[in-house]
Amino acid sequence: MRVIVVGGGAGGTIVANRLSRLLSDNVDRGELEIVVLDKSEYHYYQPGYLFVALGEEEPEHFIRKERELLDENIKFFHGDQGEVVKIMAAENKLQTKDGRIWDYDYIVLALGSIPYLDAIPGLKEGSYSFYTMEDAIKLRDAINDFRSGKVVVGVSSLPYKCPVAQYEILFALHDLFIKEKKDAKFEYFFPLKGTHQHPAVSPVGERWMVEKGIKIISPFNVTRVDPDKKVIYSKENIEIKYDMLIVIPPHISPRVVRDSGLADMWVPTDPYTLKSLKYDNMYLLGDITDIHGVPKAGSVAEYQASVVAKNIASRIKKSGTVYKYDGSAFCFIMHSMDEAGYLYMAYTKPPVISLPSKYAKWMKMLYNELYWGMSAKAEI
Ligand SMILES: Cc1cc2nc3c(=O)[nH]c(=O)nc-3n(C[C@H](O)[C@H](O)[C@H](O)COP(=O)(O)OP(=O)(O)OC[C@H]3O[C@@H](n4cnc5c(N)ncnc54)[C@H](O)[C@@H]3O)c2cc1C
Structure with a gap:
């Protein structure tokens, strides 16, 4: 057998x-x-x-x-x-x-x-992502080189893996640039009304963005990116200018x-x-x-x-x-470089997100370390 x-x-x-x-x-x-x-x-x-x-x-x-x-x-x-x-x-x-x-x-x-950037004209040339190791390295270098300007973070289409990854890069980078004294303004776009596809998660993300002064543009469904003009266009006829664009790519x-x-x-x-x-x-x-x-x-x-x-x-x-x-399902959601919230949900339990804490960020890092020896090897 x-x-x-x-x-x-x-x-x-x-x-x-x-x-x-x-x-x-x-x-x-x-x-x-x-x-x-x-x-x-x-x-x-x-x-x-x-x-x-x-x-x-x-x-x-x-x-x-x-x-x-x-x-x-x-x-x-x-x-x-x-x-x-x-x-x-x-x-x-x-x-x-x-x-x-x-x-x-x-x-x-x-x-x-699989992330599929070719689905949207100009996305590959005009944006950064971190959905492959290669793209994560390119984004790391761009973050290092960034001095000042407008950072736009958004989601191209549903579904995508790790449905809070856009929050994580947004909030962590927002905090990192404050710590590094880089003069950055942040904007966030999402294809549905709100900041997330789940009605219980969306208002939490929105609250965190409002607290941090991040502008929300939704619904915004990307149709194309012009890498030369540094503009992203949507089905809703909205145009966003950017200096750095980070997009969660379409998935197939x-x-x-x-x-x-x-x-x-x-x-x-x-x-x-x-x-x-x-x-x-x-x-x-x-x-x-x-x-x-x-x-x-x-x-x-x-x-x-x-x-x-x-x-x-x-x-x-x-x-x-x-x-x-x-x-x-569970995940830790970075709220800054030092703090994270914890989310758990199941078929009969709508998602609940804990208040951001250093403890949850520490748990996230610990989980990463334990993955090889415990999770992947099915020791727990
Ligand atoms: C940036 C990022 C952050 C994330 N953060 C989190 C997080 O914090 N928490 C969380 O829970 N999840 C997170 N995820 C999502 C998580 O990594 C995926 O959901 C998870 O890996 C899915 O597991 P899988 O086994 O379905 O697929 P994968 O782990 O992607 O494995 C699929 C495998 O199939 C192989 N394969 C594909 N096609 C073929 C073929 N034709 N023949 C043979 N092999 C093939 C691939 O090589 C690969 O090894 C994140 C993902 C990304 C990209």
Whole structure:
């Protein structure tokens, strides 16, 4: 029997390690093979990009070899051997870029989401982002070089991963420039009315912005950016001039999803069992699901990994128990360089954000440190 996990990012790594513990007897007896396939040999801890951009950490701090994170009894393939180009779900097969056809009994899709700056003309040339390590480094250099002027921060379109990342870069940078005595004015735009898509979060973000004197422009749906004139244009016919522009880019699913006919964008998933709505032996977790109202976040992938692993183990062991995800998600939201708020939500619990504190910022940094040894290795 074989379980294949496609994608060895946050969700894929944790689910594979959990499966290997739950089914270690089956693996040891040679009855079960757990395989992780990823196009990359390296695992990037994406929440770290913010701290690279802010100059608080070096890029290497947030990169590890995936092999080192996975239990020894898990097989790992990367590069052309790991990049999945097609999933023939009706036949329980998939194909990797090297041409190999794999059979599976269960498949877990943990493919993530991809920033796609080309969706908006001029965005790549005219703005900064921090949604890849490369872009975070470019933003760090631009922040260092910035002397004075108008900084515009905004969100291009929904959905996007880490739905508070725009707040974090805005508030942290606002504070950093005050500390560095740089003369900066800040403006914020968002595609819906308010500052956030969740009605319970939006007023909190708005209050923090008003307190800091940050101008809010919403709704504002970016149509194009003119890098020469340094102007950003919207569907609402509003133009914003900027000296530095930081935009949360549009997101798409990896191409293999469309090439395999699984979905046009996000893959239909049962919000509780995390099983595909179409294929009985396919489970999904993390950014790739279409689950409404759940953020695309690493904390979500981590909670979901536990449910997916238990459901697959339960079926292999024929225990009959079905485990359910309760919609849990958490995150820390930077309110300045030194303070953060803490947010928790679930299907039946609207988000609540704690007052900003040094303690929560410290917890955020601690979580980053514990990720490699605890979360990714599924030790908690
Ligand atoms: C700047 C930033 C800040 C963030 N901050 C936070 C935060 O504070 N808290 C939080 O909870 N979340 C945060 N996130 C979001 C979090 O990183 C993601 O939601 C999380 O990584 C999703 O996990 P995943 O397993 O679904 O996808 P990923 O971790 O992205 O993993 C997907 C994997 O699939 C692989 N892959 C893709 N296509 C293929 C293919 N065809 N074949 C094989 N492999 C493939 C990729 O190489 C990758 O390794 C942040 C993200 C960013 C960018």
